[in-house]
Structure formats: C-alpha cells, structure tokens
Amino acid sequence: MEVQPALALPEGLEITGIEMIDEALTITAISTQRSPCCPLCGSPAARVHSRYTRRLADLPCGGHQVRLLVLVRKCFCEVPTCARKIFAERIIPFVAPWARVTARLFQIVQAIGLATGGMLGARLAEQLGIRTSWMTILRWIMALPTVPIEQVSQLGVDDFAIRRGRKYGTILVDMESHQVIDVLPDRSAETVAAWMQAHPEIDLVSRDRGTDYATAATQGAPQATQVADRFHLAKNLTEIAEVVLARIRPEIRKAVQPEVSSLQQGDDGNRADWKPKTEADEQQAGLARQAERCDRYQQMRQWYEQGLPTRDIAHRLGVTRRTVQNWIKKGIPYAKPRQKRKSCFDPYADAAIALWQNGALSSLQIWQALQTQGFKGSYNTVHRFIETLPEYIKRRVGNGGRSLVLPEHPLQHFQAREAVWLFVRDPHDLDETEQSTLQAIREASPTAETLYQLVQEFMLLLRQRKGERLDAWLENVAASQISELSRMVRSIERDKAAVVAGFTLPQNNGLVEGKVNKLKLIKRMMYGRAAFPLLRQRVLHAL
Ligand SMILES: [Zn+2]
DSSP: OOOHHHHHHTEEEEEEEEEEEETEEEEEEEESSSSBTTOOOOOOOSEEEEEEEEEEEEETTTTTEEEEEEEEEEOOOHHHHHHHHOEEOOOOOSSTOOBBBBBBHHHHHHHHHHOOOOOHHHHHHHHHTTTOOOOHHHHHHHTTTOOOOOSEEEEEEEEEEEEEEEEEEEEETTTTTTTEEEEEEOOOHHHHHHHHOOOOTOOEEEEOOOOHHHHHHHHHHSSSSSOOHHHHHHHHHHHHHHHHHHHHHHHHHHOOHHHHHHTTTTTTOGGGGGGOOHHHHHHHHHHHHHHHHHHHHHHHHHHHHOOOOOHHHHHHTSSSHHHHHHHHHHOOOOOOOOOOOOOOTHHHHHHHHHHHTTTTOOHHHHHHHHHHTTOOOOOOHHHHHHHHHHHHHHHHHHTOOOOOOOOOOOOTTHHHHHHHHHSSSSSOOOHHHHHHHHHHHHHHHHHHHHHHHHHHHHHHHHHHHHHGGGGHHHHHHHHOOOTTTHHHHHHHHHHHHHHHHHHHOOTHHHHHHHHHHHHHHHHHHHHTOOOHHHHHHHTTTTT
C-alpha cells in the first residue's frame, strides 16, 4: 500500500517508517529536496554540514495523534558576500520556519478556536485527537493577520454592549459585501469619525438615530449620504402609539360600556385608583398575620394534646413535621413584625406611581424619568416595583370576592400594549376578531381614529419607501394635536435628511443588526468575559 498519498505529505518528504509510540502515530521521514536554498541569499547549497531531526505535530489520523519526525539537513552557504554561513533547510509551505506544528494543523486549530473559543476549543480538539491547550488556541487566534480593509463605499454602523450599560463598542459593516470590516473599542463620535476619515471613498453611511454616529458621519465622511434606520422610527412610533392608547383608555371604556365602569368602581386595574400601601396598612396586615399564626398554634396544640401524631398534624396544617416539632418544643413562636426595608427608592415611589398612572408604560421609561429627578438606584429596583403594581390590583380584586357577570364586548380586555399591534400591522393581515376589535377602538375615540390614520400612513411610507411624502405626514401629525407625537416630530426634524434617505433608499441597518447578533453570540460563548482584542479578532475572522 502506498502510504505517502494517504498521509498527503508534500513532495520532498519521504516516509521511512511508521509506528505507534505512546499511543501516537509516529511517522519518520527524510527530506529529499534537491539542493536546499539559503534563506538569506536564495542560492542553492552544495555542501551538507550536518543533519538533525525536527519533531512536528500533524493532523490526527484515525483518531490518533500524529507525530512527524523529519530528518533535515544543515548546509553551508558558500556565497562569499552572504552573511549566513550555515543554515537549516526549510520545508515551506508545509511547515513554517521555527514552527513545531504543520501549517495544516495550525489552520485547523485556528478554525476550531474561531468557532468555539479557547476552553471549549481545547476540549473539542482533544476529542478530535489534537493535543493543544486553550492558551495555545487563543495565541493562534490572536496571530491571525488583520485583513487590510479595501475600498468601502457603503458603510453600516451600529453599537453593541461590551459590558451592558457601561461600555459599548462599534461594529462596522460593508453593506455591499455584507462583511464585518472592523470592530472599534468604543462608540464615541471621535473614534468613529477618525476611522471614516481614513476612508474618503465612503459615499453612504447607514446608521441608527443616535447623535453619536450622526456626528461621526458628518465629521468623518461629510461627502457621504447618511441613512437613518427606518425600523427604529417605526419602533419609536409604536411605543408612542402605545402611550397614547393607554392615555385614552378611559375614553374608550366609557364609550363602549358606561354601565361596566360604574359597576367595577375602578377595581378593574385603572391606574388612577391605585394607592400605595401606607404604614397603617402594613401594620394591619402584620397584625392579621400574627393573629392567624396564633390561631393555627392553638389548633395544633389541641390536636397534639388529643394525641394526634405530628405527621398528621403537619399534614392538616400544611406545614412540615419539623415545624410542628419546633412549635411544640418552643411554645408559641415569636413572630417579628415584618418591617419594610428602607431603600433609596422610597423617596421616589410617589413620583414613580404618578408616572405610571399617567400612562408611562415601561419601567425603563419610568426609571429614565426618575433619573432626571436624581434617582441613583438601578433599573431593576424600579422594574420590580412597577411589576408589583398590577399584581397588587389583581389581588385586591380577587380578595373582594366580587365576580360580576359582565356582558361580553370586544374591548373588555383592552390593553394598550396589545391594541397597538392592531394599529401598526397591515390591516389585510388581521383576522376577523382583530378587525372588529380595531373597529371598536376606532369608533370609541376620535383620538384613536386619528392615531390609527397617522400610524397607518407612516407604515405605508415605510413599506413603499416614499420619502417624499414624509413632509405631508409631519404636517398631518402637527394638525392632529396628539401631543405625544410632537417629540418624535422634533427628533425627525433634527435629522431630516437622513430620515428621508432612510425612507427612500433600499439600505437599512437590518444587515448590521444581524452582524451585531452574531457578535453577541460569540461574546456569550466566551461567557461574556472576553477581552476586547480577542472579541474583535473572533468577529473579524468569524467562520
Ligand atoms: Zn546565503
């Protein structure tokens, strides 16, 4: 059997032996290159100085590690002007000078590293019969040369979180080749502008609607057309429409079911009726809990004295046997009155409730508003608080034991968060129920009708890319007197050229956002702890 072709050793290497040593397939070979050339002057050598063995790791074979032992020559360079007197012959490109692995193993390990990262890469490599360490994998990934950036005429820019909420980076995508061409360590206008200045050939910049990249593009690529992302605009509009719908909720409810609103007396979760628990409420609840505990203890005592086994007592009370035993041993348990912990949020609770009642829908919006009032706490604090508000209302309605039989109506479950999608979607995509709900909302409130017209008009501009009709839309918004929309109008006016381009040109940031998602995946595979240089390398060379 011819072994040489199976192992695919290059010409100039001749196999002299194959054997298993320490579970590694050990292949001895000899270099048969005709006269080796001096690496310095390139002239072929005539005289051999000595021979030595190079030990090289190669691709695994049949699940075994492969070790290559290649006998190579050292030769004299006899060119009198050459500085090198003795040189070792090289086996390029099969093995790089000084390397201890073959080039093909090097490339495979790099590919494994790019796909999986250091730790996982090392484990995967071991399964494949390649012995390496995560350090080696990372070193080899970092050794990948940066591909020089060629001409880029359409540039897509977006940011991504290096550490969420603290540190952000910028991803740059060639919108024509769909390739990530660079990753920058921050998202400041200066950094991005400097990058753009090095590329005067850019004639289009697709970006989000933030001011940083707008400034960067204006400074760094003044020659380029800026395209603002139209889907962000659609998202803005959806959020605003939701707020408007929440505001006009009472109007909608009154218009369709006057009798219901009087019956429910605000217990349907109407925001304006909710009050936070006072200290007296808390105290009362605490006393009630304590009284219940006492009662349960008395009952337990009674059963115990009647000789009921602890197991049965525990079962009847719905507690563990350990609890029953503890109660018996210690007598009535002292219950500390529950105390509300003081938190940095307390002074802002009223403001948060007010915002919530006024229709601010997401805890994020409320958190942002509180920050302007000096609140220093985290988003989670606010989020947890807001989450409990509707819960509380639900509980109160449940405890009241009022279960009214109400007439069915398409709007009885009206919720701005759901209704807004009826406004945004293409009316042809709505089913019958959705259409009748939408119809009912529009008939219930003139504001809702106006809002619906504006939202649909906007979505049509977006779908058909009619940038030239944006002005007419802005005028209609101004005439509508829906105050929530005026902020959006102002922000569009500030960035109008780019917005119109966004509505007219086919480019959009969806492509860039896809790349950001891929970057996030890579980041998560590194458990979110990757240092920026490695993340950049893995994104730029991603398979
Ligand atoms: Zn030489």
